[in-house]
Amino acid sequence: MNALVLTKFNGNPQVQEVAVPTPGKGQILVKIDSSPINPSDNSFLKGLYSTKKTLPVIAGFEASGVVVASGNDFMSKRLLGKSVACFAPMDGDGSWAEYMVTGNKTAIPLKKNVTLEQGSMLLVNPLSVIAMIELAKKGKHKAIANSAAASALGTMLNRMCIDNGIALVNIVRREDQVELLKGQGATYIINSSSKTFKQDLSKIFSELNVRLAFDAIAGQMTFDLLDALNAGGEVKVYGGLSEQAAMANPGRLIFENKKVSGFWLSEWIMHQSLLKMLKHFNKIQKYLAEIHQTTVHQRVGLNGAVAGLATYMENMTAGKVLVKPGLK
């Protein structure tokens, strides 16, 4: 089969012909239909992502496809022939290939009204959004903020905050993104390119008593968010799109009891019960089918994935880029 193999953490995996893997006990073989390009792929390919994977390895973290073979055990065999959303294994080859082996516990059968393309984006973003909402509720936050509001995750968070009665301060960096968010019913939208950004942020954080901000950007954004948060507030960094160190004013840490921490989906998942995860997946499939479709901007074959990654990172607002190994 063809697969996109990373041999160095240089951001540049190459298409290679490799053997189709064989599923063992507890495993399934998925014929990949679609696999979205996420910011975490960019981090991983450049060696900025924490991982147990050793090189060379096939890239790609999540996908959808059809189960075409399985190990000789009940839980795996019952998935045979089903359309599934699936995670790549933590320590092995990923989803940017014609086929992928993964554990039967990291594959979720898709409901009939969820397409394979929407289903390929069922895991990372929707689960992240659910986790963020849960963290907000747990901390009794009536208002939170997100620094990458125009991304697929951002617009989904906006929708789910509206549904959950949580005020969300959407931070975007371009005027057309302000319009996008408005069109999706967002009430609070701040443009980080505006000259009055810091004042706008402080004003709205103060009015809404924002003490929790999710930050996908790091660098100066972390600094500005921490400055603007109310006393006792926390910035949870979940990405490093600026590719710079997260910064913080020592005075805000010392005198205002604020902190900077991180959010990692994999860590969060490990603390969820199986039952809770099943509930989450049902909720997500309903969302994806009926409420909030993620826009697909581009479909690329394995040969087009590296260029697709660049396209995506340059303008995430345009929508997701899907790697489709079946496309030539």
Add this chain to the structure above:
Amino acid sequence: MNALVLTKFNGNPQVQEVAVPTPGKGQILVKIDSSPINPSDNSFLKGLYSTKKTLPVIAGFEASGVVVASGNDFMSKRLLGKSVACFAPMDGDGSWAEYMVTGNKTAIPLKKNVTLEQGSMLLVNPLSVIAMIELAKKGKHKAIANSAAASALGTMLNRMCIDNGIALVNIVRREDQVELLKGQGATYIINSSSKTFKQDLSKIFSELNVRLAFDAIAGQMTFDLLDALNAGGEVKVYGGLSEQAAMANPGRLIFENKKVSGFWLSEWIMHQSLLKMLKHFNKIQKYLAEIHQTTVHQRVGLNGAVAGLATYMENMTAGKVLVKPGLK
């Protein structure tokens, strides 16, 4: 009386003649003997310190002296004639003056074997050290780190960690400071000027399982400490000597569950009971009298305080600079 008055947050208070203040109910008037220059004075004078004080205001946060007048209430009158260590009021004039009014609750009578000079340094540093030890014990840390190990606070922390059986990684920035710490019984000393600093730090943090670091410097130091800490670790920033933003690698925050927070003595004190504070003060006076004297490097009058501040900030290892309003 003469007093050092700050009219702008420009780091440059001026000697002015002002009226001697009158103590009201619950207050005492202290004839100031000595007042140490602390890093927090530097921050305050430059406007980097969180404060409720409005300008113009007399600078200085802690001092020693003799109570020469009081409000007409029992608790204040019983301090008359006593030598005390005292804090400046949170919202009023400070201790760099011939006299200061403060509340009777923020003055502690000195035991006979504690000199006025040592007593003037009884509050900020020793209480900070006690707070740090308590935080370490509360988090069940058997090893912690401090990034300003050669300071008065740092050497006191070293001594108290030895007495409490907590391993302390002392981070200094010059070779003579390595010798100083060795002479004081320190086991783990790392020089941040060394080319192998980062590797040294990682190695020792890993060996001792360090997950808590106190950082007085911020900037790159916060970044390096966070990198080297074991998973789940926390950097508590308590100063900003580098006068730069605290920095953090997003990957450490996201994938290793680490965080950057702050430590502020005033906040900590607010959560202590009066009884506990009295115990702390007894312990500290014993320490100052019998175990660990703080070195005094220079004594300056009010006119010499600004120069003294510069001297102190340039070389904190040399010892404390005391402002003595009685010196001409």
